Amino acid sequence: MLNGLGSLRTLSIIGLFGVLGFSSAFASEPPASDEPGSVSVRMYQLEGSLPSEDPNSSQWDTVPGSEFNLAPQVHWPPRIQEVTVKSVKVKGVHNGQELVILVEYADPTEDAADAAALEFMVGDKPSHFAHGQEMLQVEGGPVNIWFWKNESGKAVDMSAKGFKTLETQPHQDVQAKGVWQNGTWKVVFSRLLKTEDGQDVQVEEGEWRNVAFAFWDGAVVDGLVKEKGGQKAISTWWYIRAEPSADNSVFGWVILGLVLAAAFELVIVRKLRKGQSV
């Protein structure tokens, strides 16, 4: 009943059972982060038009947000030890074509030099969060910065790869609008998910990218703007992604797996009942 070829098949069957059983038993979830606060921004998919012009749109109430602590910029000169903006709430939405990111943060006064910026890694090489500054043992990539300032009322699409390399891009792809109310800034940045510009971050649905934040309190104290240039509130890198559309093809593959497994069983049992080797 059990010849050599049959033994091999038998081993295959047992191996399949074994691998499935063991891999199920040891399938483990990545450990949960014990750090406080959020680690990522999810840009949720909405149908139709997005609230790209309206930071107070009721559409923002329909999506969950994230919150990140900020630090005074003490990484490189000119440093600052105390900043106004201590944390930022972030929400994101997209419709498969365009994305909009809302940043909301406390700033007790509205000032002309108030400003906000989002920073993204561009390409596959990791970029240092500080304007893509040079790393000594790792070849880094550039960053794409979306900068909004209250007095201009618009966004500037910028690039940098190292200190003193920050420049306005020849091709501008980002829009922004800010509204200050009762000690809170709400600023929306919008852009297409993908652009033709190689200096821009390209956003693929379902793909995690890196994002960092920076904010300036433009209040004038003793005749000087309180926070400007390198003196700002910053974050280091966090994650962001455009949430993918529901992928129902998974269920097709599951059904195929069920059918194949059942057919496999049927063949085995029929052969065994006929007294053949398997």
Place this chain on the structure above:
Amino acid sequence: MKGPIISGAIILAGVFIFLKFILPLVTAPLPASLIYLYLALALSGIMIYGTMSAPSLEAMMGPIFRFLSGKGQTGAGQMARLAVLVMFPLLVGWQTYSRLVPSDLPPAENRTIHPAPPGEFVGLSNPYPKTPENIMMGKGLYAAYCSPCHGANYDGKGPAAPGFNPPPANFSDPGTIAQLQEAYLFWRIKKGGVGLPVEGMPWKSAMPRWEVELPEEFIWKIIMGEYDGAHQSPRTWEEEEE
């Protein structure tokens, strides 16, 4: 309850219990993937042993085949066979789903906190004597340059700390500078976060590259002040040799 199947199951269970529960009593817990690998090796051994001869093959596989064929089964046997035949496709379906469904979590970060330093920093020793004056100067420099992140109490809880990911090191924790030599701290302070190798994820570190702002003398004295303030001692070559 004899036979190769029962024996094999007992061996596998024994290997699992040993690796999962007994081994961690004397060493670090094994990762699940390694336990899985060892169990797969044990299973392979059992299979090879059980298929060495025709009688042993019959002894091991015969009961399985008779069980699957369902011949002569009644009552509980029939139910058990039915359960196996139903469970197997369901297991395959579940595995297919769990492998294909897109992950909802950000990428896992396996950042090495204390990666190996470049060769030129290995074995350096602090050229300044540990005099009260030098330690005092080091603490003053620490307060000016390091405490905004690493904290006035050397605990990594400076006013800037909550905004950074990864967080600044807590020097009072015995797992940080107490595990390192002064030469290692000299490298980390001098070259900063951007000096880390790829496994240290330098692109995330806010640690300044202090060599562009501070002379080496200041860095060595800061190290002295750090150890003294955090009530820790540097790891030394003498300890290594012991």
